[in-house]
Amino acid sequence: MKEKNKGKVGVVLILFGMLCGMLSFTSCQPEKAREKLPYSMLFMTTDGQQYIWQAEQLDTGTIDPVINGALLDRPAKIWYYMLVRDGFYYFVDSKTEYLIKGKIQDKKFLRLDSVYLEGFSYPDNALFLDDTHLFIVNHSVGRKKKRYAEINVQDMRVHIDELALDTPAGPFDNMSVGFVYKRGEQLWMGYTYHYTNSEMGYGSADTVYVAQFSYPDMKLLNVDKDARSTHPGNVNTAQQNTFEDEKGDFYFMSAPGIVRGANPQQPTAIYRIKAGEQHLDTSYFYNVSDSQIHNHAYGMWYLGGNKAIVRSERKDLFRDYKEHYLLPHNEFYEIDLLDPSYSRKLDLPLDRGSSRTCVLVEGDTAYITINDGKGNNDVWLYRTKDQHLEKGLHIAGNIDYIFRLERLHNE
């Protein structure tokens, strides 16, 4: 009897131990995953609500951000320019002109810190120069000088100053900085001038301007001009189109199409500043509109090995700016930066949205988010080595746009 009882107790103990082991797995594993979830996605629903979902992976499965994500309820519209860095979120509250730092905890957006950026109700351009320093150029303020703010996001201290760029003159009543690029002790800025009035409508000067500053003292060293296209760098908070390749050559795209530079008679083009050079490489001019794409484009992401993805519009599928963001008409092409005769259209559904951070490249995989307007909101995986496309994570629910997909943590 005693032997039998011993046996029973042993079995119970083993089962209890296994149960404890299972419980510890189920309770600890998700905690660990929550600490360092690698991806962040920002969505807007068809009723105008915005949600953040932090994802463990993008390759498979289904998520519903309305059920599982964090609602951004204050302010109601942060829109597409939420910045993400090292687990934290940053945005400028346009009413108060405060830069807010927050994070997601227990499905809620927690505000952690803030700093007043006077006159910066809306960022024209925002770039993390490194893990600590966020560089923001303010939105256009008529014919006044452009200003920049450099924020230390650790202690939330800010330095604000004017940019030594010529103010708009003549028919031009505002200007925009499309890209900021730091190389060593120099800061480069792509910019151009715009008009918005009832006489002329809205549009841009026909020139790409590239200014070179010393950094950190921000002395203007030089301005290059190129009149073959306009609006260099687009709006980097909305859609990316700059990168540095393996050699350190810097590429940027101009955006003269109707929803950005609005000078559509000029071509969308790719420009280059070569590593170690102090000026635009005038011998390089990739005319996107004159290539097989034959349209304007607004987004560009680097794949490696001189290849890049370009997100371009289809001018035969929309009539005005409203249809531009509402209707599915955007296509994705793989191009060769050094060989304009090569382009390969990716076999993806037509995509919606004029302001979307929709491509994330990791190693040999490009994650591409698609809103096809028919409820198919998916992450697609493009394997660059074998040029293979497959559908990954599906986003369920009443999602109107997938605004952003990016790394939540850098490592």
Added chain:
Amino acid sequence: MDVSKELIAKYHQGRCSEQEKAQVEAWLNTDSDEVLSAPLEIADKNAIKEDIWGSLKAETIEKEPREKTAFTFINNLRSRSTYWGAAAVLVAGFICFWVLDSGKTPYNNRIKNDQTVAGSGIAGVSVVTGENSKANFIDKLELVNFCGTVKVTVNKTMRLAFAAKNSYDNKEYRKEMQVNAGETYFALDLGDHKNREIIVKSERDLNDLPPLLQNSLRAQFGI
């Protein structure tokens, strides 16, 4: 100690002989702030001095007569300044009058920014004009006639029409929509004679607009 800049550069590039290396390191180890010596012979120094003096002379002593001429010219100008000044004022005045009167500048007839249209509050509709804009509100028709940009706030839910006339073909462009109590709307009359468009957006939906238009509204209305 005689250590030249060239020798230091050579040292940092690792090209010094043992003797040179020892020389530089001995200098580095001293607390002396002695100025680095230039590897110039006395003859070279004298040649450089001559060059500097030569260029100074060309820019100063030898240039004097020309400067004198300029000075005389300026004096002459000064002596006639009253006449020149009067003439300049007359010419500038005429140009200003002609430009403003002919309406060739895009910023003529500027209406003060953020000006509320008189009487527009009667039907619970407040209309504020942007830069370079005009507007009136026709109460009975519930119609905002405008050109440029207007900001409209309504305190009752209603159907409101926005109309703008194209000065090229005199054609009226109109947009009607439901507006909600307590909300603010922005109407823009944009485009050239080929493409004219009336855009109306509620303040909540301004971000639908292209950034150029968003920035313009922010600059005009401080939103």
